[in-house]
Amino acid sequence: GAGVSQSPRYKVAKRGQDVALRCDPISGHVSLFWYQQALGQGPEFLTYFQNEAQLDKSGLPSDRFFAERPEGSVSTLKIQRTQQEDSAVYLCASTSIGVSDRPTFGSGTRLTVV
């Protein structure tokens, strides 16, 4: 596609509920990233995929967070047993290998846990 597409745009979850956030990267982009942006903060790195391989998950805040990209294109970020502190905008970004490091970001999913 023309850009990075994320769905849903908005998600309200009750505390304890599981959620799944989807990211469709730009077609052909090898690298995919997830970032978390809390209110009033800059984006913070969560995890990095190169094709289907998750090469870095050091930013995932807890074992309730899980990301996958099984076929090397679409990625899903799953949060189990959501907590209020998980409320944030979750941004997905992708970049083509061989291009300098300028990820293209999607519009994000705003997650509110009530």
Next chain:
Amino acid sequence: DQQVKQNSPSLSVQEGRISILNCDYTNSMFDYFLWYKKYPAEGPTFLISISSIKDKNEDGRFTVFLNKSAKHLSLHIVPSQPGDSAVYFCAASASGGSNYKLTFGKGTLLTVNP
């Protein structure tokens, strides 16, 4: 500890004047710096970048200056236009194994008044 700091949460300038947005970093391993622009409800959009081998990079109305000894960079917008009103994020990465990982500042809200 914030490794990338944008100490001005907001800046207001008149249309046609210069906007100067500042960014400081503490990690001496950072060697690539980017500025992203973000409109409400949209993802960050890449604006301009600079490598540590340079001290200036210019693209149209946008110029980024890097002072490595002071660990400081700045973004100059001349002349400023109302459409430039947005949140500007400074980001940095380090070459080596984690060069894909961007560390962001908290952002500066720029308002350009007509």
